Amino acid sequence: MPDHNQSSDNSRLSGLRRRMPVRTALLGAVAVAAVGGGLAQSTLFGNDQAYAQQIKPQATPDQIAPGSFADVVDRVSPAVVSVKVKITEDASDDDNSQPAMPNIPKGDPLERFFRQFGQGNMPHAKPRTGQAQGSGFFISADGYIVTNNHVVEHATDVNVTMQDGQTLPATVIGTDKKTDLALLKVKSTDNKTFAYVPWTDHTPRVGDWVIAVGNPFGLGGTVTAGIVSARGRDIGAGPYDDFLQIDAPVNRGNSGGPTFNTAGQVVGVNTAIFSPSGGSVGIGFAIPAEVAKDVVASLKEHGSVARGWIGVQIQPVTSDIADSLGLKGTKGALVAEPQKGSPAADAGVKSGDVITSVNGDTIDGPRELARKIASMGPDKKVDLTIWRDGGEKTLSMTLGTLPTDKEAKAETTSPSDSDRSQLTSFGMTLAPASSIAGAGKQGVVISDIDPDGTAAQKGLSTGDVILDVGGKSVTRPSEVKQALEDAKKDGHRAVLLRVKTGDNTRFVALAVSSAG
Structure with a gap:
């Protein structure tokens, strides 16, 4: 998952810090010496003709690697900025900001002291301020800048520094947490226009060259190059994940910076990396231009995104x-x-x-x-x-x-033994929902589950409420058992359970071969 720690750069680029095993790739002996090429070709591909057919490239000019990216970089770099934000955090929100109340016996003389001067009346710690850094880029001559939402989230002061060293204050026009995008606006002090870059109109293909420009580790304008490694990546960052995966090195501080194609058009907005160490290991993620430009247009017009x-x-x-x-x-x-x-x-x-x-x-x-x-x-x-x-x-x-998100949790308690019914073949114990506080009056609750049982392997867990079995509503454990047995007698291999977990409802297909 992305790391939102703002003490470094407020960036998910420090994120996706998943613990992952270190794997060593052992390459087979496929290298061939420069001499004896004909022999090597015949060994690997059978004969010279087959070898020629397999490796002969059918390249077009746009597929050939450029000799240098310098011309493109010269054009786009003036539009890329460093984004620096000031963040004020209320120390009272920190669980460790207040000392814990001592465990003093009732009636002890110290009890009155701590009631008068203790935790409830201690002065609050002063708010703490911090700095965060990221990247961004101009998308219009009149000063609109795109960056990541997590770069400017909770910021009390935002400034951008351009390639020539000029620093200007920026106003946050709008943010969209679901796609991690934000739109800023700056005003020119001398009424001059700003250099900006366009969005691409073409979807990049896997294998296309890309160039990332940004502010890694706060060093200032830095350029890296690579290719599009994959498309449509879901990294669990939000409900609309559809990232480009790139291998152009991006690091902390690159968040919000652009990824360009070789024509100098923006194909993505850098937002996260996959790394066990926080540094680039060659796997970065960018919000595709086709997603970003629609979101940004809505932020510019409305200050928010209506979906x-x-x-x-x-x-x-x-x-x-x-x-x-x-x-x-x-x-x-x-x-x-x-x-x-x-x-x-x-x-x-x-x-x-x-x-x-x-x-x-x-x-x-x-x-x-x-x-x-x-x-x-x-x-x-x-x-x-x-x-x-x-x-x-x-x-x-x-x-x-689309309404604002909400979260709700059902409160559960243990039912009495008389309400329970065991389905040992599935590894779960059931009870009427009405016997458990907060579970409602409909359905049957899983009050206990064997973590190695069939039900648990299908994703069911303690506290889940079974609403329907095979399309029929259930209110008692006996009805669940009977529905499973009937499905088995009718020759069904699996039966659908409609299951409620908290405020979410889903279907689970439970094999009935072991029902009984």
Whole structure:
């Protein structure tokens, strides 16, 4: 996961610091000496003709590595800036900022002293100020600058330093946490325009050359080069992850800086690295230009980003789920729960539906559906194709506006032994939801689970509430057991459980071969 520690550069570029094993790649003996080339060719490829056919390049000029990136760098560098922010943190928010109250027996003479002068009445520590650094780049002559949200988040003062050393104060126009983008604005002191760089209109391909320019470790303008290593990376940073993976070295302080193609167009905004040490190991991530420019345009116009919303909880379609629903493949997004009053609910979307396409465009999975709906914006009319009861159906709806995030947790307590029912073949113990505080009145709660059992291996855990089994609502453990046994008798290999965890609902396909 990205590291948001702002003491260095407020940057997720220090992030994705996942502990990972050190692997040593042992290369086989495939190197060949310069002499005896014909023999080596025949050994590796069978014969000289086959060798020539396999390695003969069909290159076009734009695929050939440039002799130098200097001309491109000269053009784009004046548009890249160093972003420096001042952050004020309230020391009272620190769990260690106040000394713990001593454990003094009631009635002890010291009790009155600590009640009067102790933790509740101690003066608050003074707010602490810190500095953070990142990168950014001009996208217009009148002073608009793109950077990362995590670079300027919580900042009380933002300044940008340009290539010529001039420093100007910047105003935060808007931020978008979901894509980690922010838009700043500076004013010229002499009414001059600023050098800026354009977004690319072409999606880069894996293997294309890219150039990263930024402010690593606060050193100032630095240029590195590499290639696009992969596309569409999901690194768990947000709901709309669709990163370019690049191997141009980027480090702390590169956050918010641009990645260019060889034409000097911005193909991405650097935002994170994958590294066990915090330094570049050749795996960096950039927000693609096609995502960034739409978000930035919305920030410029509205100061925020309004996204489309249909109001469903969705999950991937696994092979077990596809088999249970009669689907031939695993493409699409399974609806675990439509929210009450949402566009989806009003249009007739139900739990168990699989959304397979939007306006005729096939949906590969939940993340693609979320990105597509969000990018359309509110008040747009869409047609959803769903799979239900063994056939396709089309539902029309008008998109709503994505609401702010909320979190809620269900409070659980242990049920009495009389309420419990064990399903030992699945490694779980069940109890009526009504017997557990905070679980509601519907469904059956998993009150205990064997971590090595079948249920746990499918992702079920203690506190989960089973709402439906095979499309039928359940309120007692005996109903769950009977539904599983019936599915086995009917020859089903798996049965779908609709499960609620906190405020989230999902489907789990549980194999019934061991039911009993």
